[in-house]
Amino acid sequence: MTVAEKWVPSVxxxxxHLLILDQQQLPHHTVYLNVTTIEHVxxxxxxxxxxxAPAIGIAAAFGLALWSNSEKExxxxxxxxxxxxxxxxxxxxxxxxxxxxWALDRVVASAERSASVEEAKKNIEAEALLIQEEDxxxxxxxxxxALSLLQDGDAVMxxxxxxxxxxSKYGTALAPFHLAxxxxxxxxxxxxxxxxxxxxxxxxxxELQANDIDxxxxxxxxxxxxxxxxxxxxxxxxxxxxxxxxxxxxKIGTFxxxxxxxxxxxxxxxxxxxxxxDLKTTSGEDIPIEERPEEEVTHLNGVRIAPEGIKVFNPxxxxxxxxxxxxxxxxxxxxxxxxxxxxxxxxxxxxx
Amino acid sequence: MTVAEKWVPSVxxxxxHLLILDQQQLPHHTVYLNVTTIEHVxxxxxxxxxxxAPAIGIAAAFGLALWSNSEKExxxxxxxxxxxxxxxxxxxxxxxxxxxxWALDRVVASAERSASVEEAKKNIEAEALLIQEEDxxxxxxxxxxALSLLQDGDAVMxxxxxxxxxxSKYGTALAPFHLAxxxxxxxxxxxxxxxxxxxxxxxxxxELQANDIDxxxxxxxxxxxxxxxxxxxxxxxxxxxxxxxxxxxxKIGTFxxxxxxxxxxxxxxxxxxxxxxDLKTTSGEDIPIEERPEEEVTHLNGVRIAPEGIKVFNPxxxxxxxxxxxxxxxxxxxxxxxxxxxxxxxxxxxxx
Numbered sequence: 272m273t274v275a276e277k278w279v280p281s282v283x284x285x286x287x288h289l290l291i292l293d294q295q296q297l298p299h300h301t302v303y304l305n306v307t308t309i310e311h312v313x314x315x316x317x318x319x320x321x322x323x324a325p326a327i328g329i330a331a332a333f334g335l336a337l338w339s340n341s342e343k344e345x346x347x348x349x350x351x352x353x354x355x356x357x358x359x360x361x362x363x364x365x366x367x368x369x370x371x372x373w374a375l376d377r378v379v380a381s382a383e384r385s386a387s388v389e390e391a392k393k394n395i396e397a398e399a400l401l402i403q404e405e406d407x408x409x410x411x412x413x414x415x416x417a418l419s420l421l422q423d424g425d426a427v428m429x430x431x432x433x434x435x436x437x438x439s440k441y442g443t444a445l446a447p448f449h450l451a452x453x454x455x456x457x458x459x460x461x462x463x464x465x466x467x468x469x470x471x472x473x474x475x476x477x478e479l480q481a482n483d484i485d486x487x488x489x490x491x492x493x494x495x496x497x498x499x500x501x502x503x504x505x506x507x508x509x510x511x512x513x514x515x516x517x518x519x520x521x522k523i524g525t526f527x528x529x530x531x532x533x534x535x536x537x538x539x540x541x542x543x544x545x546x547x548x549d550l551k552t553t554s555g556e557d558i559p560i561e562e563r564p565e566e567e568v569t570h571l572n573g574v575r576i577a578p579e580g581i582k583v584f585n586p587x588x589x590x591x592x593x594x595x596x597x598x599x600x601x602x603x604x605x606x607x608x609x610x611x612x613x614x615x616x617x618x619x620x621x622x623x
Numbered sequence: 624m625t626v627a628e629k630w631v632p633s634v635x636x637x638x639x640h641l642l643i644l645d646q647q648q649l650p651h652h653t654v655y656l657n658v659t660t661i662e663h664v665x666x667x668x669x670x671x672x673x674x675x676a677p678a679i680g681i682a683a684a685f686g687l688a689l690w691s692n693s694e695k696e697x698x699x700x701x702x703x704x705x706x707x708x709x710x711x712x713x714x715x716x717x718x719x720x721x722x723x724x725w726a727l728d729r730v731v732a733s734a735e736r737s738a739s740v741e742e743a744k745k746n747i748e749a750e751a752l753l754i755q756e757e758d759x760x761x762x763x764x765x766x767x768x769a770l771s772l773l774q775d776g777d778a779v780m781x782x783x784x785x786x787x788x789x790x791s792k793y794g795t796a797l798a799p800f801h802l803a804x805x806x807x808x809x810x811x812x813x814x815x816x817x818x819x820x821x822x823x824x825x826x827x828x829x830e831l832q833a834n835d836i837d838x839x840x841x842x843x844x845x846x847x848x849x850x851x852x853x854x855x856x857x858x859x860x861x862x863x864x865x866x867x868x869x870x871x872x873x874k875i876g877t878f879x880x881x882x883x884x885x886x887x888x889x890x891x892x893x894x895x896x897x898x899x900x901d902l903k904t905t906s907g908e909d910i911p912i913e914e915r916p917e918e919e920v921t922h923l924n925g926v927r928i929a930p931e932g933i934k935v936f937n938p939x940x941x942x943x944x945x946x947x948x949x950x951x952x953x954x955x956x957x958x959x960x961x962x963x964x965x966x967x968x969x970x971x972x973x974x975x
Contacts, residue, residue, distance in 0.1 A: 298931075464929070480932070487936050492782070492818055492843035492880075496879075526848055527847030527883050530887070560848075568840060568842055569824075581828045583839065584840075584841050585842075
């Protein structure tokens with residue numbers, strides 16, 4: 272990939288089909304899947320072909336639009352009933368990222384504001400497109416707020432890929448690096464490779480390298496030594512679900528990174544679009560943690576790298592308690608301290 | 624590998640050659656390299672075919688014996704002079720593990736206690752064999768002391784492989800698990816896979832599985848979540864060099880694990896043969912940290928897993944400051960608190 276291609280959209284809507292960037296084939300191949308059915312969208316989400324909380328939400332919203340466009344039902348009530356079933360089906364593709372449910376519910380609500388099937392179909396498509404468009408603005412604002420916490424020349428660490436391809440554009444945790452580049456700042460980034468699926472090496476290192484941002488790849492267990500010896504000024508991560516009290520579910524490894532940053536006196540920031548804030552989830556204890564197939568740990572590129580028959584624990588996410596989070600950066604501003612009150616206030620503002 | 628084969632020696636001395644277990648081929652193939660020259664020993668250490676601080680020391684000691692057995696020099700002074708050069712050559716194979724230098728210096732000192740070349744050659748061989756023999760007793764005692772800190776049914780976490788194949792027998796950090804098995808205790812072990820070279824999955828998981836010990840493999844970034852949710856009672860690790868003040872160099876990731884264990888209130892133990900204690904190194908700041916080739920991070924089994932041209936930081940070790948270590952377990956007893964005084968006392972005792 273060249274710099275000219277740096278904005279590779281994760282999802283493109285084409286009315287009767289979606290183009291979904293197959294992130295499992297990155298960084299070696301930039302391939303778009305031609306997705307024509309809701310089952311195919313479910314599969315793409317479940318198999319991590321599209322991943323990252325905001326991008327999952329966008330793909331799911333367009334999944335309902337694909338279904339809606341091809342649906343022949345002419346009774347309004349029956350159409351809405353079918354829509355709800357499709358919503359529940361797509362919601363079962365992954366359990367942790369709340370944007371999935373948030374986006375699906377926004378699309379269903381838009382359809383419910385219709386008086387006919389025709390109007391419902393229009394609303395569904397418009398809402399899905401709006402979700403994608405809003406996400407770009409959200410990411411840009413998160414990037415601006417995040418950048419206000421950094422200085423030219425800083426070194427920063429991140430995990431997984433909360434980048435442009437995990438969102439509509441810019442990313443969340445990676446947004447400040449892309450914006451810094453636009454401003455002529457030189458930030459350097461240490462990317463944890465993020466086993467088992469290697470989103471850090473395959474996606475973040477690739478995305479930042481493509482935008483000529485100074486990025487260094489490390490394995491996950493090099494974080495503490497790197498934090499201590501490379502003058503890292505901050506750790507910034509994305510999130511899959513933030514509970515009402517600020518507890519944050521994100522890619523496995525985030526919690527450990529937060530513990531290490533705190534022990535070493537380094538600020539730990541969560542970049543969080545308000546779509547990822549789930550006030551209905553009281554605390555981190557209530558966030559379901561997806562466990563994924565053992566093969567993600569025991570195999571790489573189809574080749575076995577661990578003993579036959581070995582027992583594996585493969586949680587895809589962990590929960591970082593709010594006490595380890597220096598600040599949560601949203602598109603409406605930066606929150607720290609009493610997360611519960613501040614986050615609910617921001618979410619209220621968003622609705623108006 | 625079956626349980627019957629559970630004691631697979633890492634190094635076997637045969638007078639004119641060594642059999643070195645090629646640990647790079649584990650767990651898929653149990654292959655012994657037929658090593659006939661000191662250059663081949665250097666290569667086996669440098670390329671991690673034999674690894675683990677005690678096993679490196681043993682291999683290096685036998686390396687000098689191989690050289691000595693084939694050496695034609697008949698002048699005593701010239702022989703000792705040549706021996707010193709061979710010692711320096713083998714000492715350059717890896718920089719961090721102090722057992723390498725400790726074992727080489729023991730062998731050289733034994734030769735210096737001779738009056739003839741013939742006697743020197745005998746002493747060299749005898750000293751190398753003694754180092755290997757003593758290591759087995761050392762490991763057993765470390766295992767017994769370590770076991771005194773655990774209870775039947777405990778779950779414990781470890782990183783890398785401080786196991787039987789990293790030593791003469793039993794291992795250091797893994798010794799309590801092998802001894803517990805002999806006693807009929809049920810301990811369960813969570814093994815961090817230990818990127819980039821995967822000693823945790825390829826070696827520890829394999830070694831414990833072969834001895835029918837309950838072992839679960841996780842990736843390194845799953846440590847915090849596992850420590851918090853799996854009722855882990857202790858973390859136990861090996862070491863490559865312990866400084867006079869207790870600061871401990873060990874496999875990359877150990878420092879992060881110590882920070883995480885401390886934050887979660889879980890004891891963090893270092894299993895340390897006194898041969899790995901280096902009183903000449905005042906603190907961890909004086910321990911050289913080996914950086915290894917980028918390909919270890921960017922490739923796995925020869926297949927590229929990261930973007931072309933990506934910058935990599937690949938330190939093979941890190942230093943855990945003594946303040947994060949709950950206790951250091953040696954063959955002479957368990958030390959905690961004022962490491963500086965206690966460790967120097969133990970080292971003195973060892974000499975007598």
